[in-house]
Amino acid sequence: MSADALRIALVGNPNCGKTALFNLLTGGRQKVANYAGVTIERKEGRFAAPSGRMLQILDLPGAYSFDAVSPDEQITRDVLEGNYPGEAPPDLIVCVADATNLRLHLRFVLEVRRLGRPVVLALNMMDAARRRGIEIDVPELSRRLGLPVVETIAVKRGGAQALVERVDGELPQAAPAQADDAASRSGLHAQVRELLAATVRMPRQTAELDDALDHWALHPVFGLAILAVVMFLVFQAVYAAGKPMTDLIGDGFAWLGAHVAAWLPAGPLQGLITDGIFTGLGTVLGFMPEILVLFFFILVLEESGYLPRAAFLLDRLMLSVGLTGRSFIPLLSSFACAIPGIMGTRSITDPRDRIATILVAPLMTCSARLPVYALLIGAFIPAHRVFGLFNLQGLVLFALYLAGILGAMLVGWVMKRIRRDQGDHALLMELPSYRLPKVRDVTIGLYERGMVFLKRLTGVILALTVLMWALSTFPAPPAGATGPAIDYSFAGHLGHWLAYPFAPIGFNWQMSLALIPAFAARETAVAALATVYAVGGDAGQLAPALASHVSLASALSLLVWFAYAPQCMSTLAVIRRETGEWRNVAISFGYQFVMAYAASFLVYQVASVLA
Template sequence: MKQGNIKVALVGNPNAGKSTLFNALTGMRQKTGNFPGVTVEKKSGTFRIASANGHDDSHVTLVDLPGTYSIYPKSRDEVVVMDILANPKHPDFPDVVVIVADASNLQRNLLLFTEINDLGIPSVLALNMLDVAESMNLTVNAVQLAMQLHVPVVRINARTGEGIKSLKEAVKQITERTEKPVLQYFYEPKENEIGLINEVREIHQLDNDYVALQYVCQHDNFSFLEQPVRAKLDALIEKYGFDENNFLANETVARYEKIKPIVSKAVKSEGAIEPPYWTRKLDSILLHRVWGYVTFAIVLLIVFQAIFAWASYPMDMIDAGTAAAIEWVKGALPEGVLNDLLTDGIMAGIGGIIIFIPQIAILFALVAILEESGYMARVMVIMDKLMRRFGLNGRSVVPLISGVACAVPAIMTTRSISSRYERLLTILVTPLMSCSARLPIYAILIAVVVPETKVLGIFNVQGLVLFGLYLLGLLGALGSAWLLSLFIPRKEPSYFMLEMPSYKLPRWGHVGYTMYESVKSFVLEAGKVIMAISIILWVLASYGPGDNMNVAEQQVVASMNAAPQAQIDAAVASARLESSYAGQFGRFIEPVIKPIGYDWKIGIALLASFAAREVFVGTMATIYSISGDTEDVLTVKQRLIQEKNPETGGQMFTPAVCYSLLIFYVFAMMCMSTIAVVYRETHGWKWPMIQLAYLTVLAYVSAFVVYQVLS
């Protein structure tokens, strides 16, 4: 057996069970990162193969390559496949390729197998979903298939783990080979291609005709080729008059001509080939032009109820636990800067990170269940036609829906969108969906200006306004997607190709691992940025220029020496905040926000709510010296109603100001957590900054129009 580390690449069509097999082989021995040189997420893991004759077990590194129907890429992720398989010097170049094939649709799956086989890399064909094939009255003879393909063929069930041991044995046998196997090409080059192939092989010292053809067809995608080399290949293409489109069409036809008799010998039908009975019955409802949308609405209702209801309990526990821990640390450590930094900065920042964990875990668990069951594919199909009008596609539905709970996990779900262009558009507009953190803001502002009356004796006016805000967010998301699609260049064709999977029970281990990976990714990646910004905000609110904060405190204490201590403490907190750097910033931005009706106090709340939208209410309570329970909405409501505009002497929070604030928060960037996760998902600061800029401009202009019209 090959000594040292064995590298195995896992490839396959989407929905062939590749990810499930990856989890079955590696278990918890996984890690994520990026493929070298590209911003495409990479999943890798390890497993061991037992050796004979008492030798040490072989250590295998398994790399899960992006799912693809062919080695010719249709999306940015798929480019990675050939960028690795055509370059032996790549750090992830495999010793063995395991091709996962859906046995219920073998002819189409074998197209990818024959392409990889012709690259000359040792391969194993893993036949998955044999139970689905049997339900379709199909019997697949793995031995017959292996004899015709001249490679090991293993029957597996990735969901149950059946055949995993045999698959490891097949990989072991290939790595133990001492002689180089005779390669059976499934595509024979045409006469007019031979001259071009020979010249490319000689220049690049290649020993494989099909790899040489890939240099010709895909050299622009190969990151390991320098621009002068690509230019020489372009010159060779022109010299031989090579027509790439004609070649691709002829190659595909030639491959299927060879695949068809192979499949006819190895696959026997015992009756009419049709989807399972329950698949047909459920599809007649779930894909119906009316009942499909009704069912989807019911599923959404259940998902939202689960996210809001189930997540609230652990979130409250985390919030209470964090508050208790902060209080304990405050009392245990001596008063001073270190105490404040640790409690109000670092621990508060950690609390702002971990409080999202229940929502992320529950949402990703529900999404994983819907995907594993096969239902999510049906949702994407029925919604694709609507989404496409706005530059998106059917896969954009899940993130937009999830954004109503929280933008952070919603943006993370965009990973299922194969098109980089449509994924980017979805990421850029998802924050426009009103999240649960905006509810406290909506609730208090609506309570200030909207009467508690009913329309038609049924509908509460305040509830209708709240519904209108959520609807406005959805319309804003779709409209922004359409507008952005006019400016962001599309570098790849728009298509929505999805294989309809059969219905099946979720694999609970996979669901659990999805939850674990999602939470870990958020805490370790986005959490670092959130922590840094939390500390910065604490510094800005805790310190001020010179001794301004101490002077302000002394003036308040002197002027209120006869007042109750609770009122003095609240007034001191307000005065210190006004004199802090954050307060100075509020004064600094006041000329900018004054045209939309805001003063410096609201400016500070806008700044503070950037950490988390729900902070707005607490910040306003502190600024306006609310005594007692500062989070009580009724108390804050009364104080906002009583607040006077120092310039006019009238009410500060007029309908114009309140509606302006409501519109601002509908369109403004959600919070720093959202920016952090966008940074992680786009692998840079370019798009988070563009997103922040366009949403801020949209929010400001909309708020300005509303304020000027209603004033």
């Protein structure tokens, strides 16, 4: 980044289209990191303006007000005020507002203007405003605000042209900075009413299409049924659409590993590359299609505007189990990964509700569990059709996700009974308009999540896979040994020792050993099993090897274990950082271990009797 690049901060209320505008401006020229000292995501990108000037764009977390009640809003306020350590203040602030809902967004625009910094207002979603018959007198709004106002359509190619031309010119004059106090903030509502009366004409407060869809989507009975069907179909699609690609990738790595082995001389190097890298790492990579399918549907639901409605719909149910409707979106994010889900709890203003959501978020079935589920389901559950329509393997996958949800509800209910504050905190939120997800935004989201998975694959998972191969290979068996060579290795000794505490839940020593690297990253359980069985002499793919060595009862027990087991080290570290207490880390790890062991014990014992 050149030293003379113009630093531009994009700010706005949640659901204003700010991130879509950021994607439109920067495309793939983005980098994602965290703010110093916190786990709040920091997205930064750049692009060259028509004049050749380099523009550096910072996508700040969404905020409703500078009267910050969440860590996200505090970050936005501190960066804009120039008070965030290690973060230079922006040269220009672009305040993005939803043109269909200026009543809500203009208040924040007025707060930003009072900072005394150059500001441009981007009226986004102008195409949707025109379709609804909303008329905005842009020149008059600009005159009354005392700052430039441009129209944008973040979901349309070229929809930010007016904004680019404006920021590429001379910086607008900053309004005088004003004091921020409770009395002055109360006066903002009156200013918003005056601005709306003078510059905006709208035939109705909400869109007819939104009202028609919400009649069903927010219905207390039909709405819940629709939500259940949507989630059920998502999990069916994860297995139905992702499984063929997973099999293809697995076969490809097996073929490639066999050919590479033929080129290499027998010895440790051949074993490392074939049994360690191709078998271990390739097995995990094979499940990437199923993970991306899950990410795709979450992104589509998010971009469509349906997720906030699901949160609103589930508010009463979640209150009954000690959570809140605001918990829904962080918990849904936890289906991809518990870390952003836990970070997403910053939007929950009540500390009690936030802690409760953080502690139950790890029970949501994150994508790192998906390789384990897909492996065991593919090896032990036949691909039968139920009622001639539903895939039995998809039904089992849905049941595992449902088990995590029910477990979270149970834990929330227990926490509600044992804490002192028994009050409920109802959900108040603004519902965005429905919109069609844009291919560009979904593609960028999938790319970002896919790269995170690949970085983990080539980082911690690769390191743990190589370590597991070394532990499974060395030391070599002594002269005259009659048992399998792996039994004499470090992994063999450690696995046989771990098998004792896990024998009551049906785990053999290979399964017990795989739990250790899984604590660093869940996916490595699959890589560890693949490596251990490959070194032990079971050539070929992992699923047939498991089917020949593991009983159905043990496989079901392992599935249930991963539904409730303690989260990875990274998640526990985020819990510590977000809550500031090791006590919450100990509570999270402890109750999940007890739940996982108890549930696996019950499933194994019952399945052993029925088998």
